[in-house]
Amino acid sequence: MAGRVEGKVAFITGAARGQGRSHAVRLAEEGADIIAVDICEQIESATYAMATEADLAETARLVEAQGRRVITRVADVRERSQLAAALEAGVAALGHLDIVVANAAICPIGPDVPAVGFFDSVSVDLVGVINTVEAAFKYLGSGASIICTGSMASMLTGLVDNPAAGPGAAGYGHAKRAVARFVHEAALQLAPLNVRVNAVHPGNIDTDMLQNEAMFKLFRPDLTNPTREDAQAAFGSSHRLPVTTISPRDISEAVLYLASDAARYVTGQQLKVDAGALLPSMTSGAPL
DSSP states (O other), X not given: OOOTTTTOEEEEESOSSHHHXXXXXXXXXXXXXXXXXXXXXXXXXXXXXXXXXXXHHHHHHHHHTTTOOEEEEEOOTTOHHHHHHHHHHHHHHHSOEEEEEEOOOOOOOSTTXXXXXXXXXXXXXXXXXXXXXXXXXXXXXEEEEEEEEOOSGGGSTTSTTSGGGHHHHHHHHHHHHHHHHHHHHHHHHHGGGTOEEEEEEEOSBSSTTTSSHHHHHHHOTTSSSOOHHHHHHHHHTTOSSSOSSBOHHHHHHHHHHHHSGGGTTOOSOEEEESTTTTHHHHHTTOOO
């Protein structure tokens, strides 16, 4: 059924590429206008090239190709004032706000990442989520939907908690686990206002955060200089369904569902789109 978010406005962080761009385009396909933000500069501890203003412009082009309106702003989720300014401009142009997708994240990987990488990950991946939700809150009315991006990897042993993954990955794991708890508590507090809060926990997604040399080395420590091709089977080893990496579009389908009225009574959920990666930990009594 087309038009599942017709007439709604969505605020998406980390929208210049990857999952954020995919969410923007998918929601636009179903009738939403978009407020899209991204930092569009490099964070020093990051071990892969981050998105640029040209990437954010391409997201805007793709949204407009769906016949929808889009407002873009360069904004750092670590700075609440920048998010507030982006939201003020977006709501002034588009009229209201109905959907929040707190998606922006980094994952500096490897033992050579300095200790500050831990704080960078926590600041973007946890503080940035809280900043996004708090900055957007004053614009949200009854029926609004907040969707936060979690992580399958943060809940599995031997991945981001591996010492070889370094302090940036440890910060990523801490932040994403805290996001899951934040979603639960925020959903409880906002339920009387009829504002829903849910999390999506992706598996290994085919984006730049995964497809980079530092990640190849983490997943293939048996090779000196592993290539993209070398790493794909290792990425898939986390999953239980027979898939190496998951398309961002598959995560966007979950975001669309949670944003739509089809999920109007769904809140506080931890929706795992992880090809079954967390099934073993669930059977051993893990909380999610």
